[in-house]
Amino acid sequence: MTAVLQGQGLTKFFGRLVAVDHVNLSIERGEIVGLIGPNGAGKSTLVNLITGMESLTDGTLSFDGRALRGLSPSAIARLGLARTFQIAQPFRSMSVRGNVAVPALFRSNPAESVGAALREADAVLETVGLTAKGDLPARVLTTPELRRLELAKALALRPRLMLLDEVMAGLTPAEVDTEMAMLRKINAPGVALLVIEHVLRAVMGLSHRVVVLHQGRKIAEGTPANVTRDPQVIRAYLGSAAIPDSGAGS
Amino acid sequence: MNAAAQIALQNAVNGLLVGGTYATVAVGFSLVWGVLNVVNLAHGALVMLGAYVTYWLFTLYHVDPLLALPAAGAALFALGYPLQRVVINQVIRASFLITFLLTFGLDLLITNLALAAWTADIRSVTTPYSGGSIALGPVTVPIVRLAALLTAIFVAALLHLMMTRTRLGSAIRATASDQEAARLMGIPIAHIYALTFAIAAATAGIAGGLISLSFPVFPAMGPGYTLVAFVTCVLGGLGSVPGAFLGGLILGLVQMYAASWLGPNYDNIVAFTVLILVLLVRPAGLLGRGYRFRG
Amino acid sequence: MITAIRRHALPGRSAGVLAVLALGAALAFPAVASTYYIRLATGIFMFGVLASGWNLIGGYTGYPDFGAAAFLGIGAYTTGILMVRAHAPFAAALLAGGVLSIVTALGIGVVLLRLRGHYFAIATLGFMIVLRQLAANLELTGGGSGINLPGASTFTGFYYWMLAALALAVAAGIALPRSRVGYAVAAIRENQDAAQVLGIAPLRYKVLVYAASAFFFGIVGGIYAYWFTFIDPPTVFNVDFTIQAAVMTLFGGPGTALGPLAGAVVLKSLDTVLTNISVFLHNVFFGALVCLLVIFAPRGLAEIVRGGASIAETIREQLRESRI
Numbered sequence: 041m042t043a044v045l046q047g048q049g050l051t052k053f054f055g056r057l058v059a060v061d062h063v064n065l066s067i068e069r070g071e072i073v074g075l076i077g078p079n080g081a082g083k084s085t086l087v088n089l090i091t092g093m094e095s096l097t098d099g100t101l102s103f104d105g106r107a108l109r110g111l112s113p114s115a116i117a118r119l120g121l122a123r124t125f126q127i128a129q130p131f132r133s134m135s136v137r138g139n140v141a142v143p144a145l146f147r148s149n150p151a152e153s154v155g156a157a158l159r160e161a162d163a164v165l166e167t168v169g170l171t172a173k174g175d176l177p178a179r180v181l182t183t184p185e186l187r188r189l190e191l192a193k194a195l196a197l198r199p200r201l202m203l204l205d206e207v208m209a210g211l212t213p214a215e216v217d218t219e220m221a222m223l224r225k226i227n228a229p230g231v232a233l234l235v236i237e238h239v240l241r242a243v244m245g246l247s248h249r250v251v252v253l254h255q256g257r258k259i260a261e262g263t264p265a266n267v268t269r270d271p272q273v274i275r276a277y278l279g280s281a282a283i284p285d286s287g288a289g290s
Numbered sequence: 291m292n293a294a295a296q297i298a299l300q301n302a303v304n305g306l307l308v309g310g311t312y313a314t315v316a317v318g319f320s321l322v323w324g325v326l327n328v329v330n331l332a333h334g335a336l337v338m339l340g341a342y343v344t345y346w347l348f349t350l351y352h353v354d355p356l357l358a359l360p361a362a363g364a365a366l367f368a369l370g371y372p373l374q375r376v377v378i379n380q381v382i383r384a385s386f387l388i389t390f391l392l393t394f395g396l397d398l399l400i401t402n403l404a405l406a407a408w409t410a411d412i413r414s415v416t417t418p419y420s421g422g423s424i425a426l427g428p429v430t431v432p433i434v435r436l437a438a439l440l441t442a443i444f445v446a447a448l449l450h451l452m453m454t455r456t457r458l459g460s461a462i463r464a465t466a467s468d469q470e471a472a473r474l475m476g477i478p479i480a481h482i483y484a485l486t487f488a489i490a491a492a493t494a495g496i497a498g499g500l501i502s503l504s505f506p507v508f509p510a511m512g513p514g515y516t517l518v519a520f521v522t523c524v525l526g527g528l529g530s531v532p533g534a535f536l537g538g539l540i541l542g543l544v545q546m547y548a549a550s551w552l553g554p555n556y557d558n559i560v561a562f563t564v565l566i567l568v569l570l571v572r573p574a575g576l577l578g579r580g581y582r583f584r585g
Numbered sequence: 586m587i588t589a590i591r592r593h594a595l596p597g598r599s600a601g602v603l604a605v606l607a608l609g610a611a612l613a614f615p616a617v618a619s620t621y622y623i624r625l626a627t628g629i630f631m632f633g634v635l636a637s638g639w640n641l642i643g644g645y646t647g648y649p650d651f652g653a654a655a656f657l658g659i660g661a662y663t664t665g666i667l668m669v670r671a672h673a674p675f676a677a678a679l680l681a682g683g684v685l686s687i688v689t690a691l692g693i694g695v696v697l698l699r700l701r702g703h704y705f706a707i708a709t710l711g712f713m714i715v716l717r718q719l720a721a722n723l724e725l726t727g728g729g730s731g732i733n734l735p736g737a738s739t740f741t742g743f744y745y746w747m748l749a750a751l752a753l754a755v756a757a758g759i760a761l762p763r764s765r766v767g768y769a770v771a772a773i774r775e776n777q778d779a780a781q782v783l784g785i786a787p788l789r790y791k792v793l794v795y796a797a798s799a800f801f802f803g804i805v806g807g808i809y810a811y812w813f814t815f816i817d818p819p820t821v822f823n824v825d826f827t828i829q830a831a832v833m834t835l836f837g838g839p840g841t842a843l844g845p846l847a848g849a850v851v852l853k854s855l856d857t858v859l860t861n862i863s864v865f866l867h868n869v870f871f872g873a874l875v876c877l878l879v880i881f882a883p884r885g886l887a888e889i890v891r892g893g894a895s896i897a898e899t900i901r902e903q904l905r906e907s908r909i
Contacts, residue, residue: 091782113781122782129779131772142772145765146784154763193783329703380880384907386702387649388883391835394828395875402868517714520707558718562711566696569704 044069044201044232045090045121050099052085059085061256062099067201070230072223074247074264076237078277081253083236084126087203090234091123092116104200118148122194123203128186130178137161137174139189143196161196168192168222184215191222201232208239216242244268252276296428301546303429309542310439310535311504314497315515316522317446317534318490324529325466325486326374326382328389332397333519334512336491338404340366340498341507345413348502355415355503356437362499363492370491375484382483397512404509413507420503434503442535445496449489450531462486466529517558521565611748615741623744627812629853630747631805632833636845637754638801639830641761644839646794647774648698651827652709655716656686656799658822660806662720665732665816675737679746679807686803687796694792710824717822731817734810743812750804751846757797758842770794802826832875836882883907 045067052060060082067073075083088094090101092113101108103119111119122143131139140161144151151157165171168188173181181189187207194202204223208216220242227233237243243250244264252260252267254276260267267273319333343362347353353361377396381388423432453459465472465482473479501507501515518541526537541561548560615623635653643649660682667678697708720726737743761767769790772780777787810816829852830845837848855874859867881900 093778093782112786113778114784114786117782117784125779129776131775131779134771134775138768138771142768142780142785143783145768148784154765154768157768197783323703329707377876377880380904380908381883382908384883386706387643387831387835388879388907390649390651390703390706391828391831392876392879395872395879398872399869399876400872402865402872406865406869517711524704555718555722558711559715562708562715565711566708569700569708570696 043067044071045101045103045234047090047101048099050086050089050101051097052082052089052094053097058256060089063253063256063258065251065258067232067234069200070227070232071249072227072233072235072247074235074237074243074250075253076240076243076250077253080255082256083253084205085256086253087123087205087234087236090116090203091121114146117143117197118146120148120198120200121203122197122199122201124187124190124194124205124207126205126209128183128190130181130186130189132179133177135175136170136178136181136189137165139178140164140192140196143193147197149198161192164192164196167195167225184211191226195226199231201234202226203234203236205236206238207235208237208242211239213241220246240268297550300429301550302543303431304435305543305546306539307431307435307439307542308546309539310442311435311497311500311538312518312522312542313535313538314442314445314493314500316519316526316538317449317531318493318497319516319519320523320526320529320531320534321449321490321493322487323523325462326378326483327386328378328382328393329386329520330490331390331393331516332400332512333393333490333494334514334516335397335400335404336366336370336494336512337498337501337515338507338509338512339369339400340495341502341511342404342408342413342498343495344499344502345415345507348415348417349413354417355499356441359441359496359499362495364495366495366498367488367492370488371484373491374487375480378487379480379483397516401509401512408509410508410510413502414505415502415507417503432504438500438503441496441500442538445493446531446535449493452489453531458485517561521561524565524568608752612745615744620740623740625857627740627744627747628857629850630744630751631809632829632849632853633846634747634750634754634801634805635826635830636833636837636849637751637758637842638798638805639827640758640834640839640845641801642791642795642798643831644834644845645758645761645767645774646770646791648701648791648795649706649831650709650795650798651706651824651831652711652713653798653802653830654821654823654826655709655713656690656802657806657809657826658713658716658720658818659686659689659799660803661810661816661821662726662732662806663803664807664810665734666725668734668811669732675811679804679811682807683800683803686799686806690796690799691792694795695788698788698791698795713822713824713827717818720818720822727817729817731815731820732810734814734816736814737811743808746808747805750801750808754801755842755846757801758845761794761797762842766790766793828875832878836878880904 043066045065047063047065050060050063050065051058063082063086065086075086077083085094089096090108092108092111092115096109103116103121106119108116131142137158138161141151141154141157144157144160145154151160162171162174165174168191170185170188170192173185178186178189191207208219211219216239223233223235223246233246235243235246247264250262250264250267251258252270252273259276260270260273262270315337319330322328322330322333340362343365344355344358347358347361348355373396378389378392381392417434419433423430424436425431453463461472461477461482462485464475465477465479469479472482522534522537522541524537525540526533526535541564544564545557545560549557552560614626618626639650639653660679663682663685664675664678667673667681668675673681693712697705697712700708721729726732762771769780769785772783772785773787773791780787806821809821833848833852834845835848836852837846838844856867856871859870881904883903
């Protein structure tokens with residue numbers, strides 16, 4: 041079994057509101073899975089369930105064979121599951137380098153010292169192209185740079201799976217291309233990615249497989265080509281108020 | 291009724307009576323916390339000032355304390371409005387540490403000015419009816435405490451009506467739940483904040499007046515009541531007048547029973563333990579989901 | 586408000602030289618100064634320790650501990666009880682006080698540090714009040730009568746004990762931001778949720794720093810007890826210690842290593858001048874000072890000074906940010 045993430049019957053109730061309804065989701069080692077769906081489909085809740093920020097009402101969830109239910113978010117992170125936030129969450133008054141050193145110090149196989157973590161941070165900053173800003177406090181970064189920082193922090197966790205929450209939002213087509221190239225680079229050594237996106241061009245271009253959520257339920261799953269032709273998916277998107285964005289400006 | 295049951299019942303009655311006073315102390319504190327998001331460490335000092343207002347009106351002009359309550363309320367209202375508008379308002383959007391320290395500083399200032407003005411001598415208000423009590427079946431109800439409870443209920447009801455039925459109340463609740471939206475609707479935020487604080491100060495003043503009837507009055511009496519207010523709010527849920535009332539009654543009951551069981555010296559320990567338990571088990575308080583000033 | 590980055594940082598070597606010089610001067614001081622000034626310096630050192638210790642949890646971690654004096658009381662009483670009843674030597678009793686403070690902090694910390702903001706502040710304050718009430722009711726602590734400690738032969742010992750504690754506290758303040766625990770609590774302070782998804786389990790790190798801060802308050806309590814030879818519940822379980830430490834930290838610059846010490850030096854000196862004029866006025870002025878400081882210099886004097894020529898403009902800008 042090479043599944044890095046295995047979720048069966050994932051369900052989350054908020055009171056009487058069903059946010060996630062018996063969703064089965066599995067991600068293989070090194071795979072890029074896209075997660076799409078109209079607004080309110082339950083994508084963010086699903087991410088919160090996987091990362092332990094919300095508790096499962098029902099279902100089983102395992103990561104590399106380890107059951108995730110009941111684990112704290114930090115324990116799950118230490119297992120090798122990283123996430124980025126939709127709205128970047130930097131440590132504002134810490135330096136950019138310091139921000140990236142944090143996960144290097146607290147993952148399950150941590151850097152040996154603060155100095156080593158800072159050096160490692162420099163290497164990661166190089167990968168995402170933020171080397172020049174290493175000494176600055178994180179709060180002075182622009183929004184795209186903050187996204188890079190989120191990515192860098194997730195990378196420094198040495199994850200086996202990264203959950204990327206709308207990293208393409210608001211980017212120009214050129215920036216989307218650069219971002220896609222970076223994600224492919226990250227994926228190359230075998231890091232699985234779960235890409236939650238509204239920018240369909242990016243999702244379709246990156247993903248080996250796409251999962252579609254609608255009103256908390258999985259309504260389709262398959263290759264990007266098959267999913268875009270699925271009548272249920274088309275109805276879900278056109279039937280709801282949200283019109284899918286196929287790339288900013290296009 | 292056997293002796294043990296009678297003692298238990300008397301404790302219950304005593305607890306409820308003092309609880310009403312606690313509620314009046316707490317309700318203004320809850321208002322300021324819920325609307326301005328300020329934990330006013332000087333709240334007890336305002337209570338103290340109210341107690342002194344009634345004391346002096348009684349001692350110098352022989353005004354009955356219960357009749358002096360509106361004066362205490364008015365005086366504290368007049369103090370509270372500029373205090374918020376001019377002083378506290380400067381840091382209202384800063385971190386809670388800042389507002390905490392500021393209200394602490396104000397508490398220090400007010401307490402020491404009172405100390406300078408009136409000395410540390412312990413005062414009390416003794417009216418002709420101070421010692422009297424009514425017998426209701428197996429329990430004895432001291433008249434002043436009963437009057438205090440009735441006044442507390444009256445003030446709470448008045449405040450509740452104001453918050454739910456008047457335009458001012460709507461404005462306050464709107465400001466509490468979304469300051470930006472309220473501002474965009476033309477609500478003068480600074481003025482509303484100052485009014486809210488003034489109202490809260492007025493209730494503190496009235497509470498002080500009620501307290502002066504049954505408890506000693508001295509400049510350093512404030513902090514104990516601030517703690518009471520805090521525990522009551524945590525117990526009953528923040529930003530809710532019925533919550534503050536319920537919290538006050540429960541705290542009063544718990545303290546009475548603890549006092550009869552452990553002795554009077556452990557009241558703070560009891561209050562603190564209750565506080566911690568509630569914070570850990572049900573941080574929203576008992577009526578936390580009641581009408582909340584904040585969304 | 587808090588910068589983990591030191592602006593205008595001195596290059597390491599000259600800072601080190603300065604530190605050695607300062608320490609040398611401090612060590613030699615009692616040889617040349619009168620008893621009055623030695624006492625004054627000891628008092629300043631004392632608040633330097635309290636402020637630096639408080640800063641660890643209150644400034645740097647972002648959990649303002651309003652009950653820190655609880656540990657001052659624990660240290661004081663432990664030292665007092667051991668010296669009086671077990672005839673222990675001061676050094677041992679002092680250390681025991683520090684250790685007991687740590688142990689207590691670890692125990693109550695795992696409960697209290699789950700709370701945040703206002704709730705944490707009041708809960709810690711409540712903890713101090715509880716200990717005060719316990720001390721007033723237990724026979725072991727002498728109840729309301731307190732404890733009388735034996736007198737020391739000379740005063741100078743206290744100066745050096747307090748200086749040692751200060752050196753330790755400042756060293757802790759310098760070491761923390763560069764350590765792994767320091768990175769954890771800085772991350773927690775900035776954004777606890779983000780810290781968690783990066784592998785930080787918040788509670789253990791907060792508790793560690795809380796215990797360190799408690800140690801310093803405990804040590805000060807022990808020295809205080811032997812110095813003043815009499816302690817009772819309201820004297821040592823006194824929120825004034827905590828508030829002064831907090832205000833000094835705020836004044837000097839929270840989250841910096843030397844800021845709290847600077848704040849302690851300035852405010853304690855001011856305090857002494859005022860007390861010499863009038864004890865009552867001192868209280869009133871302290872209250873007014875706290876209010877003024879908090880309104881006009883919430884990021885500490887350091888930030889104002891950095892504002893450079895336009896101090897008024899810096900103040901005005903801070904006010905604009907914090908008022909309606």
